[in-house]
Amino acid sequence: MALEGRFETDDGVVYVGGDARQRYHDSRGYGYPLEGNEIALAPVEAAHLLYRGDLEAIVDAASGERLRFREFVAREPGEGFGVRFLVYADLRSRGFYLSPAAEPWVPDPPGGEVDFAVFPRGKGPGDGKIAYALRIVGERTDIPAAELREGVLAVVDEESEITYFEIGRRNPSGTSGSDAALPDGCEADLLADRVVVWEPPLDLYERTFYGQPLEGREYDEPTLQCSLLEAAYLAERGAIDLEPEMVRERGREVEGERFDRRLTVYTELRERGVVPKTGYKFGADFRTYADVESVENLGHSELLVRVHPADYVFEPRDLALDVRLAHGVRKTMVFALVGDGTDRSDAIEWWSLERLTP
Amino acid sequence: MALEGRFETDDGVVYVGGDARQRYHDSRGYGYPLEGNEIALAPVEAAHLLYRGDLEAIVDAASGERLRFREFVAREPGEGFGVRFLVYADLRSRGFYLSPAAEPWVPDPPGGEVDFAVFPRGKGPGDGKIAYALRIVGERTDIPAAELREGVLAVVDEESEITYFEIGRRNPSGTSGSDAALPDGCEADLLADRVVVWEPPLDLYERTFYGQPLEGREYDEPTLQCSLLEAAYLAERGAIDLEPEMVRERGREVEGERFDRRLTVYTELRERGVVPKTGYKFGADFRTYADVESVENLGHSELLVRVHPADYVFEPRDLALDVRLAHGVRKTMVFALVGDGTDRSDAIEWWSLERLTP
Numbered sequence: 001m002a003l004e005g006r007f008e009t010d011d012g013v014v015y016v017g018g019d020a021r022q023r024y025h026d027s028r029g030y031g032y033p034l035e036g037n038e039i040a041l042a043p044v045e046a047a048h049l050l051y052r053g054d055l056e057a058i059v060d061a062a063s064g065e066r067l068r069f070r071e072f073v074a075r076e077p078g079e080g081f082g083v084r085f086l087v088y089a090d091l092r093s094r095g096f097y098l099s100p101a102a103e104p105w106v107p108d109p110p111g112g113e114v115d116f117a118v119f120p121r122g123k124g125p126g127d128g129k130i131a132y133a134l135r136i137v138g139e140r141t142d143i144p145a146a147e148l149r150e151g152v153l154a155v156v157d158e159e160s161e162i163t164y165f166e167i168g169r170r171n172p173s174g175t176s177g178s179d180a181a182l183p184d185g186c187e188a189d190l191l192a193d194r195v196v197v198w199e200p201p202l203d204l205y206e207r208t209f210y211g212q213p214l215e216g217r218e219y220d221e222p223t224l225q226c227s228l229l230e231a232a233y234l235a236e237r238g239a240i241d242l243e244p245e246m247v248r249e250r251g252r253e254v255e256g257e258r259f260d261r262r263l264t265v266y267t268e269l270r271e272r273g274v275v276p277k278t279g280y281k282f283g284a285d286f287r288t289y290a291d292v293e294s295v296e297n298l299g300h301s302e303l304l305v306r307v308h309p310a311d312y313v314f315e316p317r318d319l320a321l322d323v324r325l326a327h328g329v330r331k332t333m334v335f336a337l338v339g340d341g342t343d344r345s346d347a348i349e350w351w352s353l354e355r356l357t358p
Numbered sequence: 359m360a361l362e363g364r365f366e367t368d369d370g371v372v373y374v375g376g377d378a379r380q381r382y383h384d385s386r387g388y389g390y391p392l393e394g395n396e397i398a399l400a401p402v403e404a405a406h407l408l409y410r411g412d413l414e415a416i417v418d419a420a421s422g423e424r425l426r427f428r429e430f431v432a433r434e435p436g437e438g439f440g441v442r443f444l445v446y447a448d449l450r451s452r453g454f455y456l457s458p459a460a461e462p463w464v465p466d467p468p469g470g471e472v473d474f475a476v477f478p479r480g481k482g483p484g485d486g487k488i489a490y491a492l493r494i495v496g497e498r499t500d501i502p503a504a505e506l507r508e509g510v511l512a513v514v515d516e517e518s519e520i521t522y523f524e525i526g527r528r529n530p531s532g533t534s535g536s537d538a539a540l541p542d543g544c545e546a547d548l549l550a551d552r553v554v555v556w557e558p559p560l561d562l563y564e565r566t567f568y569g570q571p572l573e574g575r576e577y578d579e580p581t582l583q584c585s586l587l588e589a590a591y592l593a594e595r596g597a598i599d600l601e602p603e604m605v606r607e608r609g610r611e612v613e614g615e616r617f618d619r620r621l622t623v624y625t626e627l628r629e630r631g632v633v634p635k636t637g638y639k640f641g642a643d644f645r646t647y648a649d650v651e652s653v654e655n656l657g658h659s660e661l662l663v664r665v666h667p668a669d670y671v672f673e674p675r676d677l678a679l680d681v682r683l684a685h686g687v688r689k690t691m692v693f694a695l696v697g698d699g700t701d702r703s704d705a706i707e708w709w710s711l712e713r714l715t716p
Binding site: 051070086160191193211214227229230282317318324329 | 428431432434438440441448451496516517518519521547550551552554556569570572573583584586587588612613635636639675676678679680682683687
């Protein structure tokens with residue numbers, strides 16, 4: 001016989017007596033145990049039991065009203081109830097137990113903007129292990145960059161489909177050539193928003209992968225076109241005979257403050273032995289190559305990097321687009337968040353986002 | 359022996375005498391013929407001949423200075439010279455002839471923001487046929503929606519790689535079920551930013567593809583979750599028992615004015631026999647199915663639709679991202695531009711963008 005619950009609107013929790021502890025908590029991971037056999041359920045847990053027909057009804061302790069699934073859901077008990085319920089039900093149907101990321105559901109809940117603690121498959125709230133912290137948002141909820149946490153983000157779209165993203169730290173590093181190999185003072189001209197380097201040593205392109213040869217010229221003395229980022233980096237190191245500040249100034253003219261942020265990330269990647277090339281065709285700032293020995297034997301680029309200021313606010317739809325595209329071309333989407341730290345390597349936070357099927 | 363040209367800065371044109379007409383114009387499609395054997399060249403044409411070594415030098419008519427390729431290019435003769443030259447050279451290397459889209463290069467030049475008339479392969483300026491109108495922008499140049507034209511858009515990225523997009527009109531149409539099949543006044547609840555329809559006829563989902571069944575319920579009486587767009591459309595037609603204006607009002611609360619634009623496009627697509635479902639996973643507004651007979655035998659969705667106001671300004675990088683993603687999932691990217699025409703079908707302009715390899 002199905003039990004009934006009692007909804008206390010004051011504490012926003014549903015109490016169930018009878019043999020609830022054994023039936024719902026111990027064997028199936030719902031709620032937290034109270035004295036005797038009573039348990040307390042979060043609204044999503046209670047709704048799920050109602051939905052499954054495991055709870056018969058929930059009685060509103062204040063009004064005495066008897067609520068079935070439809071009536072209980074229509075009250076939207078708690079902020080974001082709808083999307084939380086959908087994700088809760090989805091993960092349970094995939095064989096996971098999960099609890100609200102709060103005491104007393106879990107003893108040591110993960111901090112930050114987290115909705116649920118998801119337990120490893122086959123484990124429950126009493127087993128002392130958490131597989132990951134889960135945050136849930138609707139597709140219209142903006143996500144400030146400062147709220148990113150290692151864990152999983154579930155986005156519920158307007159038609160109630162769910163996408164899961166695994167969020168992690170990603171520190172790019174590589175073995176590509178160092179500045180030691182750069183030439184000295186090659187002749188170069190600054191044109192509109194690019195730079196032409198006139199007949200530099202072949203290795204500038206072929207080994208260290210700067211620029212792009214102008215088509216149709218003899219290959220043993222290429223004329224290289226460089227982006228303003230590449231040119232600013234090369235000018236700073238004396239490899240081309242342009243004033244570094246002049247190149248940066250042009251960059252700011254055509255791109256605004258975005259240019260300095262991108263140059264910070266470009267420089268940091270180069271110093272980490274990673275070659276950044278434009279990610280334009282993928283809608284990103286850079287695609288990156290960790291281990292360039294020569295352009296002739298260039299491997300697959302591994303990362304797509306998008307540069308944002310540290311106070312950027314993500315829209316889930318843009319995240320979906322970026323991550324989906326990166327996945328489709330077998331690259332990992334990385335966000336470089338640039339703050340105003342004085343030391344360059346401190347100024348950048350690197351985050352990766354990847355699609356996840358729980 | 360290579361000829362020399364004469365650059366008149368006043369009219370921005372390079373004149374070449376000798377046997378130039380036969381050598382450069384008649385046999386290879388450069389410039390336009392003047393009296394005798396003289397021809398006039400646009401700066402990109404002259405630069406290309408210099409670059410190839412076909413012209414020896416260009417003499418500045420005012421100063422008498424003798425310019426080689428580097429010096430001529432460094433002057434950036436004309437707006438957007440750099441990107442125009444790159445695309446001109448690329449298309450010539452692919453075997454196409456092209457001329458500035460202006461008289462007297464071509465007798466009846468295409469209107470609007472067009473840079474070049476590209477001739478069919480094997481044809482030239484004298485043959486009276488244009489394969490397409492070509493517009494060229496750098497990746498940092500914004501493109502107002504009002505400037506879209508049928509033709510080809512070439513975008514030159516910061517590292518001087520070129521992407522070609524074919525722009526065309528695309529009027530979606532299909533054979534999916536009509537409103538006649540809709541039920542009458544199904545019970546529904548409005549929750550936060552979605553609507554639950556309680557046990558509607560199975561066909562509402564299965565035949566006309568509204569909503570998404572709540573997982574884990576019996577399938578012969580599904581509980582459907584609908585987006586606010588679907589719900590606004592269904593409420594307007596009396597298929598669910600919610601006030602249409604209440605649903606639209608909620609839509610505006612959570613999405614702002616974007617909601618009405620999207621509803622206009624949603625409604626127009628439905629009335630054209632096309633089923634729009636959310637395009638969230640592709641970062642778009644809709645993916646569309648032209649011929650839905652049943653959800654069980656659902657084909658591949660054909661279009662990704664992004665909705666913008668008619669005065670929207672595109673950034674080439676976003677275009678690249680959208681078109682690349684659509685291509686990767688074998689769909690066509692379509693932009694629905696919504697103006698404020700009073701008649702709905704007049705209010706929407708439909709444009710498709712697809713990658714092109716010339």
